[in-house]
Amino acid sequence: MKKEKNKLKKLDILAFGAHPDDVEFGCGGLLLKAKKAGLKTGIADLTLSELSTNGDTKIRQKEAKRAAEILGINFRDNLKLPDGFIENSKEAQKKIVDYIRKRRPAMVLFPYTSDRHPDHENTGKLIKKALFLSGLKRFKTKNQPFRPPYALMYMIWNEFKPSVIFNISSEWEKKKKAMFAYESQFVFKKGSEKTIDNNGNAEQFAIVRAGNYGFYINSQFGEPYLSAYPIGLKEIFNFLPNNF
Numbered sequence: 001m002k003k004e005k006n007k008l009k010k011l012d013i014l015a016f017g018a019h020p021d022d023v024e025f026g027c028g029g030l031l032l033k034a035k036k037a038g039l040k041t042g043i044a045d046l047t048l049s050e051l052s053t054n055g056d057t058k059i060r061q062k063e064a065k066r067a068a069e070i071l072g073i074n075f076r077d078n079l080k081l082p083d084g085f086i087e088n089s090k091e092a093q094k095k096i097v098d099y100i101r102k103r104r105p106a107m108v109l110f111p112y113t114s115d116r117h118p119d120h121e122n123t124g125k126l127i128k129k130a131l132f133l134s135g136l137k138r139f140k141t142k143n144q145p146f147r148p149p150y151a152l153m154y155m156i157w158n159e160f161k162p163s164v165i166f167n168i169s170s171e172w173e174k175k176k177k178a179m180f181a182y183e184s185q186f187v188f189k190k191g192s193e194k195t196i197d198n199n200g201n202a203e204q205f206a207i208v209r210a211g212n213y214g215f216y217i218n219s220q221f222g223e224p225y226l227s228a229y230p231i232g233l234k235e236i237f238n239f240l241p242n243n244f
Contacts, residue, residue: 011074012039014105014148016127018086018119019049020064020078021182025206026154027109028071028175029168029223035072036171042075043068044099046123047083054192055184067181070174086122088129094141096130101143107150112226116157124153128228152225155209162224163231165213169220172210179206218243 013034017023023031023043034041045064048057055063061078068076079099081092100108108131113124128151133139135147152164168175180186180203188198196202213222217240233239 010040011042011103011105013041013107013109014103015043015109016046016123017043018046018111018123019083020045020060021179021185022111022120022156024067024178026111026156027223028178029171030109030166031071031073032171032174033166033168041073042103043073045076045078046081046086047119048078048080049083051083053195054198059184063182063184067178070178070181084119086119086126088122088126092126093130093133096126097134097139098141098143100130100134100148101141101146104146105148108148109152109154111156112153112158112160114158120156152227155224160226162213163227165217165222165224167214167217167219168210168223169214172221176206
């Protein structure tokens with residue numbers, strides 16, 4: 001991860017996650033594609049994952065730093081909301097809105113608003129509302145009103161019918177490396193407690209899901225996204241051919 005010099009003049013993509021490892025799993029491929037294209041990217045984790053069954057905040061931050069280096073992002077922030085208790089409250093909204101106004105990204109990525117984990121689901125709802133409030137001049141924060149022109153939801157647990165699927169075949173190995181940089185979560189070691197993440201099936205699940213969405217677009221691996229509104233196209237052939 002490059003050391004940030006004060007404030008970036010232009011941020012292309014900002015990805016929000018409830019915990020360190022959410023972004024890697026949900027939208028790591030797109031962040032890697034952006035890196036290849038020379039775009040400036042960043043991650044904002046909402047919590048330190050202090051309630052994690054395995055590992056601790058110190059270990060998780062070390063893993064998050066390693067994952068960020070693999071993704072090649074420009075910065076990674078942590079907003080230190082309470083793990084397990086993320087709520088779509090006015091206090092939280094104000095913090096997120098001010099952060100969006102500070103970073104001023106062209107695109108925001110955030111979790112789908114329905115998920116097995118309450119923090120994932122509430123993060124999605126929190127960010128979705130903050131994106132709207134961020135453009136309201138009468139909603140006052142330290143920074144000036146700004147609303148990102150592009151926003152997409154990514155998938156963690158619950159699935160959705162995608163609005164768009166990115167071909168991440170070339171990025172897959174690096175994405176997988178970034179996901180499994182979190183050994184405290186995905187590797188069962190002596191002293192660990194068994195979880196759904198470290199029972200040995202997580203990697204296969206990730207491969208099967210990415211392969212499934214890749215199949216829809218005639219590629220090896222795909223990464224699905226959902227838009228809250230219809231996606232418009234400026235050019236006639238600015239999309240992949242149908243697979244009839």
